[in-house]
Amino acid sequence: QKEVEQDPGPLSVPEGAIVSLNCTYSNSAFQYFMWYRQYSRKGPELLMYTYSSGNKEDGRFTAQVDKSSKYISLFIRDSQPSDSATYLCAMKEMANAGKSTFGDGTTLTVKP
Amino acid sequence: DTAVSQTPKYLVTQMGNDKSIKCEQNLGHDTMYWYKQDSKKFLKIMFSYNNKELIINETVPNRFSPKSPDKAHLNLHINSLELGDSAVYFCASSQESRGVSGANVLTFGAGSRLTVL
Numbered sequence: 582q583k584e585v586e587q588d589p590g591p592l593s594v595p596e597g598a599i600v601s602l603n604c605t606y607s608n609s610a611f612q613y614f615m616w617y618r619q620y621s622r623k624g625p626e627l628l629m630y631t632y633s634s635g636n637k638e639d640g641r642f643t644a645q646v647d648k649s650s651k652y653i654s655l656f657i658r659d660s661q662p663s664d665s666a667t668y669l670c671a672m673k674e675m676a677n678a679g680k681s682t683f684g685d686g687t688t689l690t691v692k693p
Numbered sequence: 694d695t696a697v698s699q700t701p702k703y704l705v706t707q708m709g710n711d712k713s714i715k716c717e718q719n720l721g722h723d724t725m726y727w728y729k730q731d732s733k734k735f736l737k738i739m740f741s742y743n744n745k746e747l748i749i750n751e752t753v754p755n756r757f758s759p760k761s762p763d764k765a766h767l768n769l770h771i772n773s774l775e776l777g778d779s780a781v782y783f784c785a786s787s788q789e790s791r792g793v794s795g796a797n798v799l800t801f802g803a804g805s806r807l808t809v810l
Contacts, residue, residue, distance in 0.1 A: 625801050
């Protein structure tokens with residue numbers, strides 16, 4: 582069983598929809614939770630990260646962490662065609678310097 | 694000005710050949726990485742160097758040999774290439790000094806797509 586499982590997708594939504602991207606994990610030592618966005622033929626780029634449980638908002642993006650359920654989400658409000666990409670969750674233990682464990686990614690298409 | 698640059702972008706080669714991928718970062722980061730991304734988009738860490746010292750070496754065949762001549766450069770040499778080595782290899786860097794843990798925010802290069810025929 583993988584340490585990090587991500588909803589596989591692909592996901593296709595109309596422009597303006599609210600998108601929910603989700604990951605579950607099994608390692609209770611994970612303390613840092615990251616979301617990366619990867620456009621086709623490009624490297625992943627960090628969208629946002631959170632530490633421990635709670636919510637974090639950045640513009641149209643909200644990251645949510647529920648450590649009791651070992652579940653994290655990324656919400657995208659008012660989705661745009663430019664949001665079409667693969668979204669990767671990643672997680673890291675406090676003590677394990679330099680090692681992030683990634684989910685498999687969810688490919689999102691936002692149709693105009 | 695590209696933060697993490699890797700060359701070449703594309704590599705097509707025959708089984709059994711040896712190839713190298715080079716990576717340079719101009720962010721002043723202490724730590725550099727090689728990740729492998731398979732056709733299903735799964736990103737797996739291969740190696741990590743902090744200030745030229747190897748700190749992560751995941752179960753990677755010893756046909757793969759990383760080399761870090763200085764903290765701004767990390768190269769990957771692959772011997773005796775196999776079909777299963779076909780993937781996109783990403784170089785990344787982060788400002789994560791040894792012994793200090795943080796969020797491990799990675800800056801990735803654009804990737805080197807390796808195809809082994």
